[in-house]
Amino acid sequence: IISYFTSRRNVRVNCTHKLECDKVVDTVDMEDIGDKKTFCRCWKSSKFPYCDGTHNKHNKETGDNVGPLIVQKSKQ
Ligand code: FES
Numbered sequence: 540i541i542s543y544f545t546s547r548r549n550v551r552v553n554c555t556h557k558l559e560c561d562k563v564v565d566t567v568d569m570e571d572i573g574d575k576k577t578f579c580r581c582w583k584s585s586k587f588p589y590c591d592g593t594h595n596k597h598n599k600e601t602g603d604n605v606g607p608l609i610v611q612k613s614k615q
Contacts, residue, residue: 553582575611 557563565588567576577590581603584591590607597603 556582556587572610575609577607577609580608581605 553563567578567588579587579590579594581594581597583593583597585593594605594607598605
C-alpha cells in the first residue's frame with residue numbers, strides 16, 4: 540500500500556475545473572448556503588465546488604475513501 544501512494548505522489552488531482560487558472564479558488568456567500576450545502580473534495584463533481592455524488596463512483600473504481608464537506612446550520 541505504501542508503494543502505491545509513494546508512486547502516485549506527483550499525480551495531478553484537478554483534471555477538469557478551471558485548468559487555465561494557476562490556482563482554483565471559489566467563494567460562496569453564506570447567504571447562498573441556506574440550511575445545508577455539500578462541497579466537493581474529490582474534484583470530480585460536474586457541479587464543483589458542490590458535490591454531485593460522483594465521489595461514490597470514484598471510490599468504487601479506485602478504492603479511495605473521499606467524500607464531501609457538509610456545511611450546515613447547527614441544530615438548536
Ligand atoms: Fe466530489 Fe462528492 S462529488 S466529494
